[in-house]
Amino acid sequence: METENEAKVSTILCFLGHYLPGDKSGGPVRTIANMVHHLSPEFDFAIVTMDRDLGDRRPYKGIKRNTWTTVEGTRVFYASPNYLTAQNVRRIMSQTSYDLIYLNSLFNFRFTNLPLISRPRGKPVLLAPRGELSPGALELKSLKKRTFLLLARLVGLHDNIAWQASSVIEASHIRATFGNNVRIFTATNLPPKELAAPARFRLKAAPPSPLRIVFVSRISPMKNLVFALRTLYKVRVPVSFSIYGPNPESEYWRKCEKLIREAPSHLRISYHGPISHSEVPKVLADHDLFFLPTLGENYGHAIAEAISIGTPVLISDRTPWRGLASDQLGWDIPLSDQVAFVRAIEHAASLTPEDRKSWRIRVQEQAQIRLDADSAIEQNREMFRSLINDRRS
Secondary structure, eight states: OOOHHHHHTEEEEEEOSOOTTOOSSOHHHHHHHHHHHHHTTTEEEEEEEESSOTTOSSOOTTOOOSSEEEETTEEEEEEOTTTOOHHHHHHHHHHSOOSEEEEOOSSOIIIIIHHHHHOOTTOOEEEOOTTTTSHHHHHTTHHHHHHHHHHHHHHTTTTTOEEEESSHHHHHHHHHHHOTTSEEEEOOOOOOGGGGSOOSSOOOOOOSSSEEEEEESOOSGGGTHHHHHHHHHTOOSOEEEEEESOOOSSHHHHHHHHHHHTOOTTEEEEEOOOOOGGGHHHHHHTSSEEEEOOSOOSSOHHHHHHHHTTOOEEEESSSSOOOTTTTTSEEEEOTTOHHHHHHHHHHHHHSOHHHHHHHHHHHHHHHHHHTOOHHHHHHHHHHHHHHHHHHHO
């Protein structure tokens, strides 16, 4: 049996496209940062990542590149774009002492495929696809993704590795792609430690009108902002819709801009640009409803943050956050039923300011139950221990 001291010196070599201080790439950054905060007393994380945030041309200010450095007590290797060749990945692996390789994407060439190609024999590998195998995700650029999966199967790229699913739903997606004989650990993503504490925001009565709706996420086809805008077109009551998130110069954003420009007069729509992760809680707290009709999430950190501060959510049924209506947390609705989204918005708009405040209090109370991190911490702890113990034995 592994002793406590042995567990503390176990090292996980983690490859991740983006990490702190970045926040534009969304969930994976928060997932790993939360994992480090919860589990670092027992596991030493060594993180190899890009030297800049998603879409940025310049590296983070004040970092050391292409060498190990320390960030908030964690070892981080910020690699420049041209540094991560197969030779340099092998060099990092050969010069770093570690017990487990942890990959956090399925399709990322630099931070998943190169490590898989370069991995030494005998080292366990854990791959978390982070929702990339959901039907909604596979629909985007489907030919390219299915071609890659076919070639990967032919060359055995994913042979002899273990998989992490964040839910039983994601585990079914992994089996649907790689078969029933793969080894899967189901370990839920961890919330930030502060979400487990009492809400930091004092709830106030909402203004009488209009209903204040907010979208906080990357602006991409996966997050389905176009669907959100088209849904609001069908709402028959005045609403205010605020959009926050990185704005890539893309055809998708141009579709969104056109819908924003041509919105009917009873919709007040505004785009506020990207915000830092530290600003997200206040933005969510200042709105009555969080709207995210996503094509798929393996967790949904913004959803967790919204309910933790008492903001009800209106989301698709393609996330692990299900049964929201029964717990009075909001709604999870199939994307095929746009009318139900419209009805939900109109119902929220019909509530009095005091009713909305009472609802937010109930959301906070239920969120404390939903966001209990103890079982998720144990799932992740046992996942890592099991793989490391297998290797040691």
